[in-house]
Amino acid sequence: MHDIAYIRANPQAFDAALARRGADPVADRIIALDAKKREASTKVQQAQSRRNDASKAIGQAMGQGDKDKAEALKAEVAEIKASMPQWEDAASAAGSELDDLLATLPNLPAEDVPDGKDEADNVEVHQWGKKRAFDFEPKEHADLGPALGMDFETGAKLSGARFTFLRGDMARLHRALAQFMLDTQTRKNGYTECNPPVLVNDDAMYGTDKLPKFAEDSFRTTDDRWLIPTSEVSLTASVAGEILPDLTQPIRLTAHTLCFRSEAGAAGRDTRGFIRQHQFEKVEMVSICRPEDSAAEHERMTECAEQLLQTLDLPYRRVLLCTGDMGFGARKTYDLEVWLPGQAAWREISSCSNTGDFQARRMNARYRPEGEKKTAFVHTLNGSGLAVGRTLVAVMENYQNADGSVTVPDALTPYMGGVDRLEAVS
Known part of the structure; x- marks a missing residue:
């Protein structure tokens, strides 16, 4: 607003x-x-x-x-x-x-956001990591996955297109990734772990700028609740209508939840594989802070997401989105794009946005600066830390072996009970 x-x-x-x-x-x-x-x-x-x-x-x-x-x-x-x-x-x-x-009006872009029409006008900020040199032709995850427990057929049988059934060590690796992400965000980066509802009301969706614009991209229940497209909705809306004390330290929240998107505006995109699902999991980061702190908090949040990719040794790049590619509620957004050797392409794995006071005005979230009687609107920020399914895809493609197995990254072996390799399911 x-x-x-x-x-x-x-x-x-x-x-x-x-x-x-x-x-x-x-x-x-x-x-x-x-x-x-x-x-x-x-x-x-x-x-x-x-x-x-x-x-x-x-x-x-x-x-x-x-x-x-x-x-x-x-x-x-x-x-x-x-x-x-x-x-x-x-x-x-x-x-x-x-x-x-x-x-219906989008947020105003920050002054340092580049002008542009679409993703072609985004600006690369930096790259990290070295792309692996394979002595064989790397496969896409959709070709690797079925033998390792990524069951697309059963998912489609149960629920239709864009659903997947994970089995065995593939399911365990998916869970390990989420636990690794949560542990990093809570133990190292100072986020408070939350377990919020995944069903929310109209006010929560409107306050976080998902309504009315993205109604078609979301799932609605018969009793007029919404399945969250991201836990940004639940976490950010938790301060709706509140007057917070002086935010000398930002409120930092994180959650691992199921997320749901109808993908009404993405017909025909990524229909093959595990990239774009109707049901997926994500570890989200949300910050609520003073206006004067939001620019620095945006950088910090993005670095928290980058830290995960670095620990997993996954090559990535940070991209500053242009005005034409930025989300409706964002005033500035960084995307992190991971390298997928099977696709020979960079693919988004995290999006970190500063919304300024745009969401705060919609949900009337304020704070009282120390020593002042008047209140002011907070600034809210959100980012993926990370998208669990897309990180699983990145691990599969970057750590694949010639025999079709996938090596488990060192950072994840403590969460895998000693399993260090995904091999064909018999």
Whole structure:
């Protein structure tokens, strides 16, 4: 959500920032709706005040025996009561139209975000790691997986396309990755582990900018709850409506959860393999902090995700997303893309975003700076630390052997009960 006061004071700058994201100018319309709402609200307040004054005056007139004045005042009160619904409806209608409009507008990009139309205009920040030189033709995970316990056929039989059934050590490696990620984020990086609901209400989805824009990409239950597309929703919305004490230290939360996406906007993309599933698991990082701390917190969060890839010795690159490729609620985003030798391509494995106060305004999350009476909106950040399934894919492709087995990275062997290699399931 956007700051109306800022839009009124800087309409041209607001439209210029939206234009960087490919949106049409709307500042004049916003200002007009806001003026209409405020005018109608003022009329209601004035009518209420006059009605109260007239009601008191009726009693006084009656006490003084002035029946004519009392009757005139009664007529005035009746007229005010009759006219008030008109102004109340006008204020409500203008407010609803304004809220609906604001809810469709993306966040404004940070100044250092590059302009661009799509992923081709993203900017590589740096690379880490050395791509492995194979003495055989590396396979894609979808070709390696079936022999090792990645069962696409049973997943499809049970649930349809984009579902997978993991078996044996493949399932164990998937679980080991999640535990490794959680342990790193909690024991080394200072995040508090949480176990939040994966079913949430409209307010949680709206507050974290998933509604109304991404309704089609999400699953909804018959009792009007939503299956979370990421635990960013549950973790961030946990502070909705709160006034937090002075955030001298950011609140850092992490969770390993199931996530669900209908992928309505991704028809035909990554239909083969384990990259883009309707049901998947992710270890999420969320930070709630003061505005002046969010830029540094964004860098720190991204480094926490990078640390995992470095420990697993998976080559990756950090990419700064351009305005055309950035998520709806983000003001700045770094993607981490891991190298997949089977595909001979970089693929996203983590996305870390600073949303500024965009989500905080939607869910009314504030804090009270030390020594001040007024409150201010917090800044919220979120990032994958990491996507578990995609990390499994990266391990499979980077640690594959000529005989079709996959070596378990050293960092994961403590979680594997001594298993150091995935071999064909008999």
